Amino acid sequence: MSSEFTRARLSVELEQALRPMMTPHVFPKGATLYREGTMAAGIYVVEKGAIRVLLPAPDHLIQLLEVARAGAILGLSESLSGEGYRVTAEAEEQTTAAFVARKSLLELLNGNQEFCMQVVRLLSENLHGLYHLFRSVSAHPGRPRRRALNQTLN
Secondary structure (H helix, E strand, O other): OHHHOOOOEOOHHHHHHHHHHOEEEEEOOOOEEEOOOOEOOEEEEEEEOEEEEEEEEOOOEEEEEEEEEOOEEEOHHHHHHOOEOOOEEEEOOOEEEEEEEHHHHHHHHHOOHHHHHHHHHHHHHHHHHHHHHHHHHHHOOOOOOEEEOOOOOO
16 A cells, blocks of 8 residues: 555755754654654654554554655644644654754745745645545555554564
8 A cells, every 4th residue: 555655755945944943863663753643743854764654543453554765754734734643653664854843844934935835735746645545545445454553564
């Protein structure tokens, strides 16, 4: 399922504008960046490694949505809306991801219409990628890969 979805990437200009606000973190394999339901504190830009993006599923199961790799932006829609994260993100392997606080992101966007439009483009591309993913899953019925919450994905 995860091989169908490719997350949109930051433009060079937006990445350069965000760079001074980024705090890099190294996450060991299995470490959680954020959990579904916690308030969005900001975004993560994957710099090296891979992050599993997990969806909650019925009966305390989890479902792998995607594996986000270098250049992927995680938590963008939740950070903009001010709501809780809708998925859980955890390191598939040792991963470096740069964190940008929600407040810093909003201040940057508040002062720059061009960056706002770039963020709209990112969200739109991600949405279209998800449409493609769900069409693909619908065309190939079968049970998506799910595991109990207390098991790790391999």
